[in-house]
Amino acid sequence: MSALAALVPIGVFAGFLVFVWHRLAVAPRWGRRWVPWVLAVVLIALLAAVLEGFDVWGGAWSPATMRPVAWTGQAFLATCLYLFLGFLVLGVLKTLVMLARWRHDRGRAGRLRLNRVGAPLVALLAVGVTGYGAYEASHPSVTEFEVSSPELPAQFDGARVALVTDIHAGAVRSADFTRGVVDLVNAQKPDLVVIAGDLEDGYAARYGPELAPLRDLEAPLGVYATTGNHEMFRDTANWVRAFEDLGIRVLKNENVALDKDGASITLAGVHDISGGGEFAPDPEAALAGVDPAGFTLYAAHQPRQARDVAGRGVDLQLSGHTHGGQMWPLRYLVPLQQPVIDGLHDVGDVPVLTSRGIGAWGPAIRVAAPPELPVVTLRRG
Template sequence: MVIVFVLVALAVLAAVAGLHWYVWRRLVRDTTAAPGTPRRVGTAVFAAGPVLMVAALVAERAGAPFWLQRTLGWPGFLWMALSLYLLLAVLAGEVVRPLLRKLLERRTRPEPPAVPVPALAGAPTGAPTGVPANTPQPQQAPATEPRPEPRPEPAPPSRRLFVSRVVGGAAATAAVATVGYGTYGVLRGPRVKRVTVPLAKLPRSADGYRIAVVSDIHLGPVLGRGFAQQVVDTINATQPDLIAVVGDLVDGSVKDLGPAAAPLAQLSARHGAYFVTGNHEYFSGAEQWVEEVRRLGLHPLENARTELPGFDLAGVNDVQGESEGHGPDFERALGDRDTARACVLLAHQPVQIHDAVRHGVDLQLSGHTHGGQLWPGNFLAAAANPTVAGLERYGDTQLYVSRGAGAWGPPTRVGAPSDITVIELRSTRA
């Protein structure tokens, strides 16, 4: 097993190195006429970037000292996003490159030589046209001093070099702008999204009940206490009846991230705030985090259920907990409930919808996918999850998947804006 892991890791590192070499070749080597300072600087960037990226990943997963995680996190994870979009932009440039080269060839094609005009018959050779041959010509004054030799003009760059610089510059600009805007979108905080969900079993007395759903906050070396405060303030401003924190709250230990999570104690809703684990909690010490969120005033639902006015609220552990013997137990959470009552289930991963359908759940609230986070990651997320984002129906059960409030790895989102969703339950009997 260890040998297989090592071989896979080596294969991944070789692929990363190969892709970086390809992008370096297009953006650095092909855009510099000869070795010099620009090429050395570009080479240094492309050598340091992947090293920092791998170091940031290893430091976070290995539980390195938190100061080291924070030091490596920003440059390493931002390079992860930037290298992705540099690669995509360079690949797009391969399509443009031959077209631009052909366009330049047409514009610089040499003109045909001029046809000489024949001299008039009878005109003396060497005499200007229309001037008599015996007319005395003016004498030129002798030059008093020699003129300085003109400096040779620098040779223009070759067509191939010019095309490489245009395409490479456009690719780098597009990648930097994409990552910059995507990072700004995360750091400014999630936006509120409102979704109405009709439930057939919901009584009229609970019509209009509002649940604020937040998932995938991912507090860690990059997103800290300030970001948590933004999330809490945004949730509280919606004045929900209930708050559901649907997993992946943190990427790190209680020791390192306890202060960052402290603003969660300010969450305010009429019927309180509830929490279920995500897969990243099991990378970070799930038991300790369950106790920490309880201390902060949230109510953990570990394969458990509670009765609220008008419906049952249940929660199951994440499937990652199976590795520690604390996986989801739908029978324990839902087995003995009154099926005449509406049921809302908190479950981190959308793949848990199939168990929810078998147990007669009316609505499952999930996260986990980040909506793909970095396009075209949404296609990978769609291959691994029944729903990537939004509301869908599976038989008599509806599934809502939030894109999440934060970001894992790069603090960047492209094509998958972060959100906090206010679910408004509507009774079909109203």
């Protein structure tokens, strides 16, 4: 994004902060001249912290030094979502008061009382929900699934596949978080680990070390990855190289045979739909030479990519991207882009397992969309 283009969302967000400042400091008429000034300073500082979460400034300092600032700024973004929703409800109530008392003082006195009670309450609730979301985001759990197919060789009956998506290590998530992910995955003793995109945010030179613990993932059939849309935002080639340096096999529109006791299944992987050039998705290449009568796992970051392989004999697509909405009520916007939100569902004739993701993008906050590590047990049947 160019500097000029970045000014648009920054300007919109700054305008929203002016609205928040007015709702909290001016509209209630607190009678204290220092209140608007103090709140203005706090909001300006939080705006600076928000920008650091997107690497707008602070590059001269190490990620560890800037992480508390980035974390605070991104968490404030989540708070702003709930401030917006709270003030929306408050605005409706004020309108009702105005209509009910129009013949008297046009509801001015009632609206002032509502401002003095409602504005602090909205702020407290927004901060409280954000705090709960921080707790929820830091406690990923294992979600067990079972998929049966008559095409699965008997030697693979009971094989366990761990699906890791959307770690989003970077300015907010550190190597410590990645280490926790690795420990959780290894504790499940998977036969195969598939990482379906969005491992990171930012540049590989700066944030590559945050993914270093992935080197310790253990699975007899291997650890494989595909790219996500965040790998396509910037520094794509360097990130792919960084993943491979960690011993992760990146499937770049290709497939591999996974062998066990003389039998084999196929794992295919395709680049994210947002990629271009050498990183453009090519489902045909990904499934080249694959026998539709055999058992095929297909790793693609976005669930909608299942539409590209309809009728190709894919037995299970492994995806992420949606985050399950990450923060309520954003869950209800996901169907505008994706055919499924989370869980195991059919997209056409392709069964798709969509993970809510184990990390979080932007704010390390999740509300009513807990992080998960899906583990699939394959069954012959």
